[in-house]
Amino acid sequence: MKRLFDIAIAILVLLIFLPFGIILSVMISLESRGGVFYIQERIGKNGVPFGLYKFRTMRKNADKQGKLTVGSRDARITKVGYFLRKVKLDEFPQFLNVLIGEMSVVGPRPEVEEYVKLYTNEQREVLSVRPGITDYASLEYFHENDLLGKSKNPHETYINEVMPAKIKLNKKYLERPTVAHDLKIMWRTFVKIIS
Numbered sequence: 001m002k003r004l005f006d007i008a009i010a011i012l013v014l015l016i017f018l019p020f021g022i023i024l025s026v027m028i029s030l031e032s033r034g035g036v037f038y039i040q041e042r043i044g045k046n047g048v049p050f051g052l053y054k055f056r057t058m059r060k061n062a063d064k065q066g067k068l069t070v071g072s073r074d075a076r077i078t079k080v081g082y083f084l085r086k087v088k089l090d091e092f093p094q095f096l097n098v099l100i101g102e103m104s105v106v107g108p109r110p111e112v113e114e115y116v117k118l119y120t121n122e123q124r125e126v127l128s129v130r131p132g133i134t135d136y137a138s139l140e141y142f143h144e145n146d147l148l149g150k151s152k153n154p155h156e157t158y159i160n161e162v163m164p165a166k167i168k169l170n171k172k173y174l175e176r177p178t179v180a181h182d183l184k185i186m187w188r189t190f191v192k193i194i195s
Contacts, residue, residue, distance in 0.1 A: 002179055006105050009105050010098040011099065021092065028055060028078075037056060038058070040052050042110035042112060043110055043127065044130065046128070052094060052102075053094055055092070056081070057081025057084050058077055088193050098133065103132060103133065107135060108126040108131055109132065109137055109138055111163075115159070129177055134186065134189040136185065138189065140165070140166075144162065
C-alpha cells in the first residue's frame with residue numbers, strides 16, 4: 001500500500017513540477033558550469049548505497065571541500081542554489097528516487113556512508129525502511145545549515161548533537177510507518193515550506 005502511495009505521489013509531483021524543473025535547469029546551467037543535477041551517494045534500505053538526486057546548488061566539485069553545508073551563506077553555494085535551498089526546491093528530483101524504488105516520500109533521511117559508519121547497532125534500525133524525502137527530523141532541523149554555521153566545529157556538532165537527535169526522531173516514525181502517518185508529515189512539511 002505504502003509503495004503504491006509513493007509511486008502515485010511521485011508521478012503526480014513530477015508531472016506538476018516538470019515545467020518549473022525545466023526553467024530551474026536552464027537557470028542552473030546559465031549561472032555556473034556543471035550538470036543540472038548533483039548525484040550524491042547515500043545509504044539506503046538495508047545499508048545499500050544509491051545515488052540521491054538533487055538540483056545542483058553549489059559550484060562544480062564544491063563537495064571536495066566537505067559534505068556538510070555550513071550556514072545559509074556558504075560561499076560554495078550559487079545564487080540560484082541559495083534560492084533553491086531556501087524553498088527546498090533542490091530536493092524535488094528525489095521524487096525520481098521514489099519512482100525508482102530507492103526512496104519513499106516519507107522516511108528517515110538518508111545519510112552519507114561517512115556518518116552511517118558511526119551508527120550504533122541500535123541506530124542502524126533506521127536502515128530497515130526506505131529512506132525518505134521528508135520526516136520528523138527534516139521538520140525539526142529545517143534550518144540545519146544555519147545551526148551548523150554558528151558552531152565552532154560543525155563536523156563535531158553534527159556527529160555529537162544533530163545526528164543522534166535526528167535518529168531519535170526517525171525511530172519515532174518507525175513506530176508507525178503508515179500512509180496516514182505519511183500524509184500528516186507531508187502536510188506539516190508543506191506548511192513549513194510555505195511559511
